[in-house]
Amino acid sequence: MRKATILLLVILVATAFGQYRGGTTAAPFLKIGIGSRAIGMGEAFVALSDDASGLYWNPAGISRSDGPELFFSRNQWIADIDLNFAGVILPLYGIGTVGVSITSVNMEDMDVRTELEQDGTGEKFSSSMMAMQGSIARNLTDRFSIGFNVKYIQEQIWHMKASAVAIDMGTLFVTQFNDMRLGMNISNYGTSMTMAGRDALVRVDPDPNAEGNNDQIPAHYDMSTWDLPLLFRVGVAMDVLEMGVSKLTVAVDALHPNDNYESINVGAELNVLDRFFLRGGWKSPYIEPDAGLNRDAIEARQEGITMGAGFDLPLFGTGTGIKFDYAYADFGILNSVQRFSLNIYF
Numbered sequence: 001m002r003k004a005t006i007l008l009l010v011i012l013v014a015t016a017f018g019q020y021r022g023g024t025t026a027a028p029f030l031k032i033g034i035g036s037r038a039i040g041m042g043e044a045f046v047a048l049s050d051d052a053s054g055l056y057w058n059p060a061g062i063s064r065s066d067g068p069e070l071f072f073s074r075n076q077w078i079a080d081i082d083l084n085f086a087g088v089i090l091p092l093y094g095i096g097t098v099g100v101s102i103t104s105v106n107m108e109d110m111d112v113r114t115e116l117e118q119d120g121t122g123e124k125f126s127s128s129m130m131a132m133q134g135s136i137a138r139n140l141t142d143r144f145s146i147g148f149n150v151k152y153i154q155e156q157i158w159h160m161k162a163s164a165v166a167i168d169m170g171t172l173f174v175t176q177f178n179d180m181r182l183g184m185n186i187s188n189y190g191t192s193m194t195m196a197g198r199d200a201l202v203r204v205d206p207d208p209n210a211e212g213n214n215d216q217i218p219a220h221y222d223m224s225t226w227d228l229p230l231l232f233r234v235g236v237a238m239d240v241l242e243m244g245v246s247k248l249t250v251a252v253d254a255l256h257p258n259d260n261y262e263s264i265n266v267g268a269e270l271n272v273l274d275r276f277f278l279r280g281g282w283k284s285p286y287i288e289p290d291a292g293l294n295r296d297a298i299e300a301r302q303e304g305i306t307m308g309a310g311f312d313l314p315l316f317g318t319g320t321g322i323k324f325d326y327a328y329a330d331f332g333i334l335n336s337v338q339r340f341s342l343n344i345y346f
Helices: 002-014 038-041 058-064 295-300
Strands: 070-076 079-090 096-106 127-139 142-159 159-174 181-190 199-206 217-220 231-243 246-257 263-272 278-285 304-315 320-330 338-345
Touching: 038 263, 038 304, 038 320, 038 338, 058 096, 058 127, 058 142, 058 181, 127 217, 127 263, 142 181, 263 338
Parallel strands: none
Antiparallel strands: 070 079, 070 338, 079 096, 096 127, 127 142, 142 159, 159 181, 181 231, 199 217, 231 246, 246 263, 263 278, 278 304, 304 320, 320 338
């Protein structure tokens, strides 16, 4: 217990030193939360991860599942972008719990425009993003779990693609103080991404002042390399109130990204009969006093209030059932985002 507490304090101190580097990382879709339960709680979920949604939030949490699970999540993101997630976890005796998942981001085809043809060339281009992931987690003791993800990431726009490989690592510890839970997760530690493809091909004249030379020498643009959005999360969660058939759980997460300031997420969940759930949360980044942002700019960067609800429907009087969750998140001037997720457990 003492070692875990010291580790938590060291991590919290470490998050005190960050800087804003917005727009300097690739694959930003990796930062979009998965699963309506976590979103409804303001994304304060790293210490609560105990089902298939832990494939995203904290892989150590999937080892706390009671059995196999199928998980699906649909996210109606801003600017008419669709983000979908599908995952499955399976406990294996003597090994732990393994899982696979895929995240896909898609948008409608858009017109190809150029400087000279601003109304469009008649062509269309598409853009998409994808991550495929394999996971493994194990309970080292009845109170301590550890888990890992390995994932392949790809971004595509028209004829250009970029790819990377990354790992996640998470831990989950249930303390002896009222079963308070401590969670930690490091996400997207991996290779950099560089766009490559035929759209980078150009024809150049290496010596425009010379006569009779070839002015159609094939060359490629030198594309920049971008890091992945490395994110460190640490959180605490605890059941703070039990009233007969109801239970109130609160959670707090501290986040330290490599491209933004630190932030804290806060959430709560009211559990009634282990069948019906109401959730609320607040997701708000810290803004440094000298950041040079006015009030409108600060509010635009805050996701603000989140709310959600869900129910658990057992089937056939066995351990099989369906969980359905819904979440709403306020994005200020970007309006709101709604998410739906379905969990089938066996």
